[in-house]
Amino acid sequence: MGKSKSQFVSEITPMDEDFAQWYTDVIKKTDMVDYSSVKGFMVIKHYGYAVWENIQAHLNKRFKDTGHKNCYFPLLIPERLLQKEAEHVEGFAPEVAWVTHAGKEKLAERLCIRPTSETIICEMYAKWLKSYRDLPFLYNQWCNVVRWEKSTRPFLRTSEFLWQEGHTLHETYDEAQEETIKILNIYREMAEEFLAMPVLVGKKTEKERFAGAHSTYTMEALMHDGKALQAGTSHNLGQHFTKAFDIEFLDRDGELKNPYHTSWGVSTRLIGGIIMTHGDDRGLVFPPKVAPIEVVIVPIATQKEGVKEKAAELFERLKNTTRVELDDREHYSPGWKFNEWEMKGVPVRVEIGPKDIEKGQAVLFRRDTLEKTIVALEDLEKEVTRLLDDIQKNLLYKAKRARDEKTFYVQSFEELKDIMSTKQGFAKAMWCEDPECEERIKRELGVTIRCIPFEQEKLGDSCPFCGKEAKEMVYYAKAY
Amino acid sequence: MGKSKSQFVSEITPMDEDFAQWYTDVIKKTDMVDYSSVKGFMVIKHYGYAVWENIQAHLNKRFKDTGHKNCYFPLLIPERLLQKEAEHVEGFAPEVAWVTHAGKEKLAERLCIRPTSETIICEMYAKWLKSYRDLPFLYNQWCNVVRWEKSTRPFLRTSEFLWQEGHTLHETYDEAQEETIKILNIYREMAEEFLAMPVLVGKKTEKERFAGAHSTYTMEALMHDGKALQAGTSHNLGQHFTKAFDIEFLDRDGELKNPYHTSWGVSTRLIGGIIMTHGDDRGLVFPPKVAPIEVVIVPIATQKEGVKEKAAELFERLKNTTRVELDDREHYSPGWKFNEWEMKGVPVRVEIGPKDIEKGQAVLFRRDTLEKTIVALEDLEKEVTRLLDDIQKNLLYKAKRARDEKTFYVQSFEELKDIMSTKQGFAKAMWCEDPECEERIKRELGVTIRCIPFEQEKLGDSCPFCGKEAKEMVYYAKAY
Numbered sequence: 001m002g003k004s005k006s007q008f009v010s011e012i013t014p015m016d017e018d019f020a021q022w023y024t025d026v027i028k029k030t031d032m033v034d035y036s037s038v039k040g041f042m043v044i045k046h047y048g049y050a051v052w053e054n055i056q057a058h059l060n061k062r063f064k065d066t067g068h069k070n071c072y073f074p075l076l077i078p079e080r081l082l083q084k085e086a087e088h089v090e091g092f093a094p095e096v097a098w099v100t101h102a103g104k105e106k107l108a109e110r111l112c113i114r115p116t117s118e119t120i121i122c123e124m125y126a127k128w129l130k131s132y133r134d135l136p137f138l139y140n141q142w143c144n145v146v147r148w149e150k151s152t153r154p155f156l157r158t159s160e161f162l163w164q165e166g167h168t169l170h171e172t173y174d175e176a177q178e179e180t181i182k183i184l185n186i187y188r189e190m191a192e193e194f195l196a197m198p199v200l201v202g203k204k205t206e207k208e209r210f211a212g213a214h215s216t217y218t219m220e221a222l223m224h225d226g227k228a229l230q231a232g233t234s235h236n237l238g239q240h241f242t243k244a245f246d247i248e249f250l251d252r253d254g255e256l257k258n259p260y261h262t263s264w265g266v267s268t269r270l271i272g273g274i275i276m277t278h279g280d281d282r283g284l285v286f287p288p289k290v291a292p293i294e295v296v297i298v299p300i301a302t303q304k305e306g307v308k309e310k311a312a313e314l315f316e317r318l319k320n321t322t323r324v325e326l327d328d329r330e331h332y333s334p335g336w337k338f339n340e341w342e343m344k345g346v347p348v349r350v351e352i353g354p355k356d357i358e359k360g361q362a363v364l365f366r367r368d369t370l371e372k373t374i375v376a377l378e379d380l381e382k383e384v385t386r387l388l389d390d391i392q393k394n395l396l397y398k399a400k401r402a403r404d405e406k407t408f409y410v411q412s413f414e415e416l417k418d419i420m421s422t423k424q425g426f427a428k429a430m431w432c433e434d435p436e437c438e439e440r441i442k443r444e445l446g447v448t449i450r451c452i453p454f455e456q457e458k459l460g461d462s463c464p465f466c467g468k469e470a471k472e473m474v475y476y477a478k479a480y
Numbered sequence: 481m482g483k484s485k486s487q488f489v490s491e492i493t494p495m496d497e498d499f500a501q502w503y504t505d506v507i508k509k510t511d512m513v514d515y516s517s518v519k520g521f522m523v524i525k526h527y528g529y530a531v532w533e534n535i536q537a538h539l540n541k542r543f544k545d546t547g548h549k550n551c552y553f554p555l556l557i558p559e560r561l562l563q564k565e566a567e568h569v570e571g572f573a574p575e576v577a578w579v580t581h582a583g584k585e586k587l588a589e590r591l592c593i594r595p596t597s598e599t600i601i602c603e604m605y606a607k608w609l610k611s612y613r614d615l616p617f618l619y620n621q622w623c624n625v626v627r628w629e630k631s632t633r634p635f636l637r638t639s640e641f642l643w644q645e646g647h648t649l650h651e652t653y654d655e656a657q658e659e660t661i662k663i664l665n666i667y668r669e670m671a672e673e674f675l676a677m678p679v680l681v682g683k684k685t686e687k688e689r690f691a692g693a694h695s696t697y698t699m700e701a702l703m704h705d706g707k708a709l710q711a712g713t714s715h716n717l718g719q720h721f722t723k724a725f726d727i728e729f730l731d732r733d734g735e736l737k738n739p740y741h742t743s744w745g746v747s748t749r750l751i752g753g754i755i756m757t758h759g760d761d762r763g764l765v766f767p768p769k770v771a772p773i774e775v776v777i778v779p780i781a782t783q784k785e786g787v788k789e790k791a792a793e794l795f796e797r798l799k800n801t802t803r804v805e806l807d808d809r810e811h812y813s814p815g816w817k818f819n820e821w822e823m824k825g826v827p828v829r830v831e832i833g834p835k836d837i838e839k840g841q842a843v844l845f846r847r848d849t850l851e852k853t854i855v856a857l858e859d860l861e862k863e864v865t866r867l868l869d870d871i872q873k874n875l876l877y878k879a880k881r882a883r884d885e886k887t888f889y890v891q892s893f894e895e896l897k898d899i900m901s902t903k904q905g906f907a908k909a910m911w912c913e914d915p916e917c918e919e920r921i922k923r924e925l926g927v928t929i930r931c932i933p934f935e936q937e938k939l940g941d942s943c944p945f946c947g948k949e950a951k952e953m954v955y956y957a958k959a960y
Contacts, residue, residue, distance in 0.1 A: 034604060036554045037561065038591060043604055046549035046619060053550065069526035070533065074516045075593070075624055075640050076577075081517065094583045097556075099593070101578040102628035111518060113555075113579070113593075124514060124523055133811065139526060144555055144624065148582035160555050331613065 012343070014281050019225040023153070023276060026283050030344045032271070033154040040152040040159035044268065047344065048155075050292030051271050052162060056142060058194050058289075059164065059266070062186045068138040068166060073120050075143075076111040081119040085244045088118065091211020095147045097159075113146040118212065118237070118263055121167045122245035129169065131250045135259060136179070137169040155272030156229070156480050163267035169247070169259040173238070176260035180236040183264045184217045187232040195270065196287035196395035197221050197277045198403055199231055200426070200475055202451035207435055210263075214238030220450040220475065222403040223276035226424025228450045228477035231273050234264035272480075277399050278368075284345025285367055287395045288388040295324040295384055296346045298337045300353030302330070310357050314350060317381060322388070342367060347391045348384060368394055407475075411464045413441075416476065420447050426477050430470035432463035441465060441476065449474045492823070494761050499705040503633070503756060506763050510824050512751070513634040520632040520639035524748065527824065528635075530772035531751050532642060536622060538674050538769075539644065539746070542666045548618040548646060553600050555623075556591040561599040565724045568598065571691020575627045577639075593626040598692065598717070598743055601647045602725035609649065611730045615739060616659070617649040635752030636709070636960050643747035649727070649739040653718070656740035660716040663744045664697045667712040675750065676767035676875035677701050677757045678883055679711055680906070680955055682931035687915055690743075694718030700930040700955065702883040703756035706904025708930045708957035711753050714744035752960075757879050758848075764825025765847055767875045768868040775804040775864055776826045778817045780833030782810070790837050794830060797861060802868070822847060827871045828864060848874055887955075891944045893921075896956065900927050906957050910950030912943035921945060921956065930955045 013021040027033045032048035076099060083089045096112040125137060142164045152158050170176040184201055191199045199219035209216035213235040221229045242258040251257045278285040288294045295318055299311035315326040327337050341349055351363040362380060365372050368391050375383040406425030410416045416427050442448050452474050463470050493501040507513045512528035556579060563569045576592040605617060622644045629639050650656040664681055671679045679699035689696035693715040701711045722738040731737045758765040768774045775798055779791035795806040807817050821829055831843040842860060845852050848871050855863040886905030890896045896907050922928050932954050943950050
């Protein structure tokens with residue numbers, strides 16, 4: 001109680017001093033997350049979970065509007081199933097958790113906690129699919145997965161996380177490819193329009209693709225510190241799994257065939273992305289559409305007659321159209337509340353005190369620019385809506401500008417090395433498609449090809465790192 | 481294709497011939513559920529999962545309207561945490577799954593997959609709670625849990641299931657008790673008003689209460705075969721866990737105290753309850769409010785001009801107010817579709833053919849009574865809404881009547897034995913409160929006290945089984 005603004009701010013390490021510490025300070029102080037006693041496993045607190053609920057609601061609608069249905073598949077996968085697709089087991093076996101006992105009994109076969117569900121879902125699809133008439137299969141599940149990580153950070157990389165995983169089957173390669181790209185577009189629109197987080201979209205290199213995929217597509221965002229975040233992936237799995245799992249259907253021509261297969265997912269990692277895209281030295285900054293609370297009303301001088309009542313009236317007026325909270329706690333000062341809600345990134349604050357009531361007005365504070373404006377009470381709903389809309393757009397605009405300022409065209413290894421050791425960010429360059437050239441950059445600089453973007457630019461004729469003929473343009477970055 | 485009604489029906493074992501087989505036939509044939517290759521673990525297929533989504537949406541609103549917020553706690557619980565509350569570990573240790581390895585490494589401490597989350601949540605609450613001002617804590621999570629079961633049946637008893645678990649902390653015993661009952665009432669209203677499933681509400685006996693609870697409250701439904709289903713529980717946990725986990729707060733009087741604690745949950749078991757309450761020999765019967773699809777439109781003679789278009793028009797008209805599906809599949813006959821949607825329990829079917837169009841009408845079929853009526857097309861929305869409302873009420877009425885017909889007042893052990901070996905159902909009787917008397921009935925008849933109901937009736941002065949003084953009235957039943 002009675003904390004001053006400087007005390008609040010002093011509890012958060014400045015971003016440009018130590019970004020990792022800034023991140024930890026912010027998420028711990030804002031009821032976003034906490035560490036559990038199992039290393040690498042996080043507790044998603046109510047304020048963080050509310051963000052996930054908003055993402056879920058948005059994506060669920062998009063998925064359902066495009067014909068997808070939700071299901072639920074078992075948490076545990078028998079070892080023999082995991083092993084059926086060779087690349088897949090190689091990719092995931094080192095990081096799965098094994099259940100070996102139930103009660104006092106040892107299990108006949110070890111079961112792993114799903115790191116992803118291709119294998120157990122394919123086993124079921126093999127039972128369910130009979131004819132081309134059953135296709136496409138368009139299913140999704142929302143669930144938890146476990147991948148044992150050595151080095152973890154809440155939301156960004158944790159041994160357990162929440163996600164959705166879509167798994168679809170199609171008659172032809174083209175239909176599977178169309179689905180893969182359709183979902184990537186849904187993800188991109190969600191990132192940009194809902195999270196105000198601009199993303200590059202494109203294909204992963206062979207080295208970076210999903211274990212068992214024919215090709216992997218990705219969206220990549222740039223965080224405040226210049227590191228990239230892989231924010232969602234969509235895989236065209238070809239027939240890798242459908243052959244390994246004997247999934248067959250009777251086609252129009254009377255022949256038995258293996259269908260084509262996709263899978264795609266986004267996770268609670270997106271929450272980390274929102275924080276590291278929009279946050280500032282005062283704490284969180286939420287885009288309104290995904291904010292747990294869009295508007296907070298803080299009454300001033302509540303001991304004065306009519307203030308509490310007026311604040312409650314404004315709350316009633318706003319609650320039908322916005323996620324609004326009335327902060328009528330009595331043992332905190334308005335100044336303390338201002339600071340707390342700023343730290344928690346609420347997009348708009350409405351201040352209402354005796355003088356405002358006298359003048360028939362309220363003060364609106366916007367978190368993104370820290371500006372205050374005065375509005376007539378009769379225009380409140382309209383002005384709040386307009387302001388939320390403006391904040392949403394401004395955050396996307398700012399994030400795009402920040403990304404563009406940290407996107408560099410590099411023409412030599414030295415340039416890439418220099419940029420990655422100073423400003424970081426995205427480095428765009430031509431690429432020879434040689435995995436060895438890619439590997440050398442990773443080994444020497446800790447920098448990976450984030451994607452081969454759909455939007456290609458012709459930056460030259462040769463690979464700036466090995467001199468061989470260039471095949472396409474790619475984006476390099478250090479990544480989370 | 482071309483299956484006749486009798487073929488459809490012949491694939492479902494009649495309920496009164498073999499209820500367990502009827503249940504298995506129905507859930508397998510209706511895209512509700514499937515068996516996975518891990519024994520006791522079910523796959524919830526899209527049609528079953530849609531029921532769960534409707535229950536979630538309904539309860540989430542009720543929980544949030546009463547001040548609860550959602551969080552997410554880790555899947556895995558360290559062995560030492562599980563052991564902190566003595567009764568709790570004794571109750572759950574025999575049925576937990578143990579994770580012993582991650583990748584190739586053996587873990588230093590075994591971790592169990594949560595069978596329920598009191599222990600890991602209490603550990604966090606001990607960190608978070610400081611002052612009486614922080615109270616109450618009103619948190620809930622939607623998640624999966626694992627309890628290794630020897631004998632399983634989809635939805636009713638499975639080694640993994642989905643549920644919600646609420647965990648709250650309060651300043652006083654009375655507030656915790658109030659919360660416990662408030663949630664039980666939310667569950668009861670959900671069961672009766674949303675699932676059309678009448679329930680008895682009351683307290684569990686000491687023998688039947690949750691491992692670690694001060695007292696457990698329950699709602700008990702009666703299935704078609706006369707067996708009871710425990711459909712939801714709400715526990716007043718007193719200070720059992722808060723003392724064991726050192727959860728303390730600084731109270732108004734400046735003293736450190738342990739708060740009072742509740743937990744409560746309902747699970748995917750409810751889906752089994754809906755099926756076994758309302759189903760009939762043709763298959764599923766869904767109450768409209770929880771039905772995945774409320775209305776299906778089946779066009780007749782689609783080769784005739786204007787039929788497809790009219791069906792599509794009706795679909796557009798209904799889709800804003802109801803969960804409606806247009807079955808315009810071309811390779812199935814209307815009769816085949818009628819039978820399939822009846823088996824899948826869709827409450828209302830709209831039939832529209834050339835003659836109907838000529839007369840400006842449609843045929844409405846209601847699944848609960850199998851009756852058809854003709855409505856003018858201009859009244860369609862109004863009539864469909866009225867019909868859905870009527871079906872919802874009728875199903876609750878029918879289920880209540882069925883339960884009342886299977887509720888017996890028993891006055892002797894012989895009577896109880898007779899009823900439980902013939903009609904089954906609820907047996908109400910006075911009880912002496914002696915656990916040994918309760919234990920004997922369980923041992924000899926496989927019958928348990930389902931609850932000590934809030935609505936007491938004075939049925940006599942002595943326990944009809946042991947002759948001792950009666951303390952209260954209870955309901956006995958065989959249970960799932």
